[in-house]
Amino acid sequence: MVSKLNPILVNTLLAFLCGLLLLWSSTAFPGPVRAMVDRWGAALYFPELPALELRTLVQVANNWVMERKTLQARNSELELENLALRTALQRALAPEPLVASEIIGARVTLRYPDAWWKEIRVNRGAGHGVRVGAPALSDGFIIGKVVRVGADYAWIELVTSSSFLLAAVVDDTWDLGVINGDDRGNIWLLYTPPEKEFQRGMIISTALVGDYLPPGIPIGKIWGQGELRDGFMPQKVVSGAHLTQLYTVQILLTGGAGGVSD
Secondary structure, three states: OHHHHHHHHHHHHHHHHHHHHHHHHHHHOHHHHHHHHHHHHHHHHHHHHHHHHHHHHHHHHHHHHHHHHHHHHHHHHHHHHHHHHHHHHHHHOOOOOOOOOEEEEEEEEEOOHHHOOOEEEEOOOHHHOOOEOOEEEEOOEEEEEEEEEOOOOEEEEEOOOOOOOEEEEEOOOOOEEEEEEOOOOOEEEEOOOOOOOOOOOOEEEEOOOOOOOOOOOEEEEEEEEOOOEOOEOOEEEEEOOOOOOOOEEEEEEOOOEOOOOO
């Protein structure tokens, strides 16, 4: 153990003695010591220069990244505020339709494989205030409307159904269209003029049409355009809800038409 510790003790003692010698030299001969330090600093400047430049570059890059993240976050906040203002303005420019007095949750109890993209059955019906025409939502996005009602169940037609029709508006441009499915999981915004240019990501929401559905409920986002048909350019829409995994939905209770039993 002693033999192993001797080199450590020797090195420590030498370092201590060197420190004392340097301290004594700096007080006894301040001029030469200062000159020696200046020469060593000048000699080490060039080897240290790349590291200093690299550190500065890293700091600048880090500041740029942080500023970009801040700007992106602020831009997202402004987009949300802009959307809220457009929705409020849309509501103010027309008579307010019948507003839902209550929202109830419902569990999906049946979804036929051969009608997967057409309709679902839920465990809420006329006994719970559900009426035909009431909109159904998931994750805050409309996913269909009630088409048939029993005492304790209701059938909801999905937005991906080819018989589903819903007036909608592009929030960014205020262009109107009709939402329609194709029975294969796709959603289209029909009757948009071909000369209009819609950007991917534009929000689609319910329009001020109908006596059972409040305006401004989000449907999804524009994803792309289809092929020109009958003088109009269909726009493909991606739903904001997970339509392949519908386990629960929310139903807006409105004063629409009465229940219709199967």
